[in-house]
Every structure is written in structure tokens, then in C-alpha cells.
Amino acid sequence: xxCWPVCRVSCAMPGxxxxxxxxxxxxxxxxxxxHNFEVLCxxxxxxxxxLLTAQxxxxxxxxxxxxxxxxxxxxxxxxxxxxWFRPEKLNYPELTENLTVPLEQLAxxxxxxxxADPGLELLLELCLKGELLQLFADILAPDARKLRKxxxxxxxxxxxxxxxxxxxxxxxxxxxxxxxxxxxAVVEVLQxxxxxxxxxxLTDFVLSDLGVASYESxxxxxxxxxxxxxxxxxxxxxxxxxxxxxYNLLEQDDVEAMVALVALLPVTRSSHTPQQQRWDKLRxxxxxxxxxxxxxxxxxxxxxxxxxxxxxxxxxxxxESQGELEQALELCDSMAMDPxxxxxxxxxxxxxxxxxxxxxxxxxxxKPPVPxxxxxxxAPTERRVExxxxxxxxxxxxxxxxxxxxxxxxxxxxxxxxxxxxEVAGAFVNPFQSAPLDMYSGTFYRTRRxxxxxxxxxxxxxxxxxxxxxxxxxxxxxxxxxxxWRGIEREMIATAAQIIPVTHLIAMWRRILFDPxxxxxxxxxxLALDPEHGYCMIEVKGPGDQLQLNQKRWLRYFSEQDIPxxxxxxxxxxx
DNA sequence: ACCCATCACGCATAT
DNA sequence: ATCGTTAAAG
DNA sequence: ATATGCGTGATGCTTTAACGA
Ligand SMILES: [Mn+2]
Ligand SMILES: [Mn+2]
Numbered sequence: 001x002x003c004w005p006v007c008r009v010s011c012a013m014p015g016x017x018x019x020x021x022x023x024x025x026x027x028x029x030x031x032x033x034x035h036n037f038e039v040l041c042x043x044x045x046x047x048x049x050x051l052l053t054a055q056x057x058x059x060x061x062x063x064x065x066x067x068x069x070x071x072x073x074x075x076x077x078x079x080x081x082x083x084w085f086r087p088e089k090l091n092y093p094e095l096t097e098n099l100t101v102p103l104e105q106l107a108x109x110x111x112x113x114x115x116a117d118p119g120l121e122l123l124l125e126l127c128l129k130g131e132l133l134q135l136f137a138d139i140l141a142p143d144a145r146k147l148r149k150x151x152x153x154x155x156x157x158x159x160x161x162x163x164x165x166x167x168x169x170x171x172x173x174x175x176x177x178x179x180x181x182x183x184x185a186v187v188e189v190l191q192x193x194x195x196x197x198x199x200x201x202l203t204d205f206v207l208s209d210l211g212v213a214s215y216e217s218x219x220x221x222x223x224x225x226x227x228x229x230x231x232x233x234x235x236x237x238x239x240x241x242x243x244x245x246x247y248n249l250l251e252q253d254d255v256e257a258m259v260a261l262v263a264l265l266p267v268t269r270s271s272h273t274p275q276q277q278r279w280d281k282l283r284x285x286x287x288x289x290x291x292x293x294x295x296x297x298x299x300x301x302x303x304x305x306x307x308x309x310x311x312x313x314x315x316x317x318x319x320e321s322q323g324e325l326e327q328a329l330e331l332c333d334s335m336a337m338d339p340x341x342x343x344x345x346x347x348x349x350x351x352x353x354x355x356x357x358x359x360x361x362x363x364x365x366x367k368p369p370v371p372x373x374x375x376x377x378x379a380p381t382e383r384r385v386e387x388x389x390x391x392x393x394x395x396x397x398x399x400x401x402x403x404x405x406x407x408x409x410x411x412x413x414x415x416x417x418x419x420x421x422x423e424v425a426g427a428f429v430n431p432f433q434s435a436p437l438d439m440y441s442g443t444f445y446r447t448r449r450x451x452x453x454x455x456x457x458x459x460x461x462x463x464x465x466x467x468x469x470x471x472x473x474x475x476x477x478x479x480x481x482x483x484x485w486r487g488i489e490r491e492m493i494a495t496a497a498q499i500i501p502v503t504h505l506i507a508m509w510r511r512i513l514f515d516p517x518x519x520x521x522x523x524x525x526x527l528a529l530d531p532e533h534g535y536c537m538i539e540v541k542g543p544g545d546q547l548q549l550n551q552k553r554w555l556r557y558f559s560e561q562d563i564p565x566x567x568x569x570x571x572x573x574x575x
Numbered sequence: 576a577c578c579c580a581t582c583a584c585g586c587a588t589a590t
Numbered sequence: 591a592t593c594g595t596t597a598a599a600g
Numbered sequence: 601a602t603a604t605g606c607g608t609g610a611t612g613c614t615t616t617a618a619c620g621a
Pocket of ligand 2: 525539540541542
């Protein structure tokens with residue numbers, strides 16, 4: 001472990017979470033979740049009040065009218081799975097011992113409702129297996145106890161008991177009413193508006209407070225709005241609904257419905273907006289699944305509306321396998337005219353040659369330079385092949401690490417820290433981001449071009465190791481999409497920055513800048529460093545493993561830039 | 576980084 | 591009773 | 601043999617409680 005650099009808030013350490021200043025465990029306020037939710041509500045209302053529906057505004061009013069215990073309970077319930085609960089099972093001593101009063105209050109505001117007759121399907125979820133056996137003991141076979149719960153549930157459903165019967169049994173046994181929370185839909189909208197996405201949640205507040213994750217303290221300009229209109233909010237939610245539908249159909253292997261789903265997707269223009277990319281991603285996923293279902297026509301329809309790789313690649317393959325060589329070639333040509341990314345360009349080159357051959361033409365593809373290769377025969381080991389190879393190379397190199405993408409990415413993140421977190425309008429919309437919103441889009445470099453170019457020029461002249469270590473120390477522990485703090489040691493950064501020529505690093509960083517999404521992976525397994533021999537990157541391949549396409553692209557680039565790299569093909573000694 | 580992305584693995588195919 | 595899996599919670 | 605495509609599985613805050621088997 002390196003010594004404790006300046007760490008702004010707190011750091012996660014093995015054995016628990018501690019505040020750096022006093023090393024005592026972080027204590028949260030007993031009602032931390034309520035406070036977090038209220039911050040969320042207040043922020044959203046201030047920033048997006050005009051986009052909220054009457055129902056959503058009414059919710060805020062109802063919620064705020066409740067006492068602490070009721071509000072806290074509501075937040076507790078909405079952060080749990082499902083919407084139905086048995087009140088006698090709830091236990092939140094930090095609110096009150098008896099939750100009757102808070103529940104009544106929530107009910108009076110319409111935030112929860114009571115039901116004495118939930119019906120069999122719900123009971124199957126709300127009851128433990130033992131309780132179900134007890135409830136229906138007299139009508140179940142004596143060996144029902146041996147069934148698993150899902151099978152038991154199935155059996156009970158097949159008994160086709162009428163609802164009167166079910167409710168009578170239930171009410172004889174259970175003296176309370178079960179409750180349903182009415183909130184998740186509104187809460188979902190509020191969370192979406194607060195975070196700008198659906199995957200972050202109140203958990204992010206907690207992890208931040210606990211110091212499990214800490215975030216750069218960029219300024220949030222709440223005047224900038226990610227959603228300009230209610231229609232945009234609804235479109236986001238609609239895309240989420242359809243995506244969920246897709247995953248449901250996938251679970252049930254419902255081919256028909258999935259074919260029909262294609263027609264429900266909107267036809268979007270290539271606008272490079274995040275929303276359009278969400279639609280495209282769904283189209284690609286749907287298309288891929290339809291291919292697996294042997295539905296090429298539907299798959300082609302799904303891909304046809306997508307502006308995201310690999311939609312055209314998949315389409316060409318489909319057309320080819322259907323014998324539509326003309327159309328396949330045509331699509332290849334449009335890919336050649338206006339390729340979406342390097343991966344697509346590579347594919348197009350290979351496929352065009354293949355297709356032309358199929359049509360009888362005599363064409364040859366220029367073979368890319370073969371990377372320097374060597375064969376290693378190593379003693380069989382339990383460890384991963386990369387580790388075994390690293391051990392071998394340590395005979396000649398002072399330091400060899402299995403770093404994969406983590407080293408080059410970390411150096412990228414450290415070198416361009418200030419530019420990544422630069423206050424560009426609309427880049428940051430919530431306090432828990434590890435990168436600007438446009439980090440992976442082509443605009444990242446374009447909108448920060450002069451700052452990034454200046455920084456790279458500066459680094460070319462500077463004592464690189466010193467500058468990168470200063471960045472490491474200044475930002476240690478802060479979430480950055482490019483820097484995995486667990487994976488990189490300070491010493492390692494220092495050595496790498498001293499030995500690798502800055503021109504080589506800048507060349508790699510520029511390739512990342514060219515397409516940050518695609519080029520953050522595919523880097524070689526090993527980095528070997530030595531004060532005498534310099535450095536070398538080594539991609540290790542065990543028996544049966546082949547170079548991946550993104551690895552080949554990096555290797556090609558390294559060869560163009562005269563960056564030292566090789567591929568080690570490992571086989572094992574006979575025992 | 577929107578139920579992700581990433582890597583290596585193991586298998587089946589085509590050349 | 592005990593163990594593995596999953597949800598809840600900090 | 602070699603290349604290529606495809607699907608799969610582990611991994612990603614940690615600790616504790618509840619549940620099913
Ligand atoms: Mn690797
Ligand atoms: Mn490898």
C-alpha cells in the first residue's frame with residue numbers, strides 16, 4: 001500500500017470502510033435514506049418542476065405532508081423488491097417500534113393501500129413455503145412438503161380454488177391486511193431526472209457517504225437540463241419499457257412476440273444523441289436474438305433502423321447467408337463509403353474480398369503485418385497462463401505485470417484528469433459521475449480539443465513521471481472511468497512513466513481519444529519494464545486462444561508507431 | 576455506462 | 591442443523 | 601493446421617439476514 005496521499009473524503013480499505021482523517025468507521029445518520037431521498041426530490045423539483053406531471057407534483061405534496069416515520073417507511077418500502085408487503089414482518093426500529101400509525105398516514109395520502117384479500121398469486125409470494133403448507137394442509141397431498149416452492153405454487157394454482165375459498169382460509173389465519181406501496185413509478189421518474197439514467201439510485205448516495213466511492217467535485221450547473229421536454233423523459237421511459245419487454249420475452253423464448261417487438265421500435269434519424277443510441281443498442285440486441293431464433297427477415301428489419309455497429313455487419317452476414325450477394329455487396333460498399341468505426345472498416349475489407357471471390361473475381365487482401373511472435377513452452381501450472389508467462393519474462397525484465405488495459409487506461413486518465421472533468425456545459429448532471437456524459441462519444445475530444453492538445457504538448461516536454469505521480473496523489477481514490485485504483489500501484493505508475501517514451505504514450509492516448517469506447521480495450525496482457533532493456537508489451541495466448549479483432553487493431557497500430565510489442569504463444573510441457 | 580462490458584475459454588465450422 | 595443463494599442494508 | 605464465429609461464465613462496494621432445500 002502506498003502511503004496516504006491527499007485523499008479528499010475517505011478511502012475504502014481492506015477490512016471495512018474508514019474515514020481517512022480519524023480512521024474510524026463511518027457512521028450514517030439513522031434516517032440517512034430519508035434524507036437522501038429528500039435531497040433527490042428537492043433537486044428534481046427545483047430543476048425539472050415544469051416537466052413533472054400533476055400526479056408527480058401531487059406525490060411530492062402528499063409525501064411531504066407525512067411525518068418523519070411515515071416518509072422514512074415509504075422510502076424503505078420503495079427501495080425494496082416488489083410492491084406488496086406484510087406489515088407485521090416490517091422491522092424498522094429507527095422509525096418507530098410499531099408502524100401502524102405511519103402506515104395509516106401513508107394510506108390516508110394514498111401512498112399505500114391495505115388489502116385483506118390479496119388472492120392466491122400474491123400469497124404465493126408473500127408467504128413462506130411452510131405457511132403455504134399450513135394454509136392448505138387439508139387439500140394438499142401429504143408429500144407436498146417435499147416439493148420445491150415453485151412446484152408447490154404450481155400445484156396450488158392448478159387446484160383452481162375459487163377466490164372466496166382462498167380468502168376465507170387466508171383471513172382465518174392472518175389477522176392483518178397486506179399492503180401495497182404506490183410509488184415506484186413516480187420514484188422512478190424522479191430518480192431518472194436526478195441521475196440522468198436509470199441505473200443509478202439511492203445506493204449511490206450511500207456508497208459516496210460511506211467512502212466506498214468518492215467523486216470528483218465538479219461544479220453542477222443545474223440550469224443545464226439533460227431533458228429539455230417531457231416528451232424526452234417519456235421517450236426514455238418508453239425505451240426502458242420496451243427493453244424490459246425484450247428481456248421478458250427472452251426469458252420466455254417467445255419468438256412470435258419478439259418478431260412483433262421490432263415493429264414497435266421507433267424509426268430514428270442518425271442524430272448521435274444518447275437517446276438514439278439507446279434505441280440502436282436495443283435494435284442490435286433484438287436483431288441478434290432474432291438471428292438466434294432463425295428469424296433473418298425480422299433481424300434485418302431490426303438492424304435496418306440502427307445506426308450503431310454491428311448492425312450493418314450483422315446485416316451483411318445475414319444477406320450473405322440468404323444468398324443475397326448483390327445486396328450484401330451493396331451494403332459493404334456503403335460501409336466503405338462511410339464507415340462507422342474501425343471495426344466496421346476491418347470487417348468490410350475482409351468481407352468485400354470474400355464476396356467478390358464468391359462472384360468469381362480474383363481479388364486478394366493485403367495481409368496486415370504479422371506481429372512479432374514467439375513460442376513459449378512452460379511447465380503446467382494452476383495459475384493463469386498470463387501469470388506463468390509473466391514469471392518466465394521476469395527472468396529478463398526487472399518488472400513484468402499482468403496489466404491488460406488497466407495500465408494504459410490509467411495513464412490516460414491520470415494524464416488528462418483535468419480535461420476529463422473539465423466543466424463543459426452539460427457534461428455533468430449528478431454528483432456521482434466517474435466521467436462526463438460524452439466520454440465515449442466522438443465529441444469528447446472535439447469539444448475539448450485545444451485543452452487536450454495543449455495538455456499533451458505540455459506532457460511531451462515535462463518530467464512525465466513527476467506529473468503523473470502528482471496527478472495520482474492529488475486524485476487518489478476518486479472515481480474515474482479510466483483509473484481502476486485497485487489495479488494500479490503508485491510505484492508501477494512511476495516506473496512505467498520513467499521508462500516508456502512519452503511519444504509512445506501520447507500515440508496510444510491519441511488512439512484512445514480517436515474512439516474512447518472502442519479503444520479502451522484490446523491492449524496486451526503483459527507490460528515488461530527494465531531500466532536497461534526499456535519496455536515491451538506482450539499479448540499471451542494459451543493453447544486454443546486466438547487474437548481478438550480489437551487486439552489485432554492495437555497490434556497493427558503499435559507496429560505503425562514502432563511501439564515494442566509481441567505475441568507469446570504458450571504451450572505446456574508434457575507431464 | 577443504461578440487463579454492462581470485458582476477457583478467456585471451449586466448441587463448431589470453413590478454408 | 592447447516593449450507594448456499596439472494597435480498598437488504600450501511 | 602489455421603482462422604473465424606459463436607455462446608458461456610466470471611467479474612464488478614462489503615457485511616448480514618432471510619429463506620429454501
Ligand atoms: Mn488478456
Ligand atoms: Mn491473452
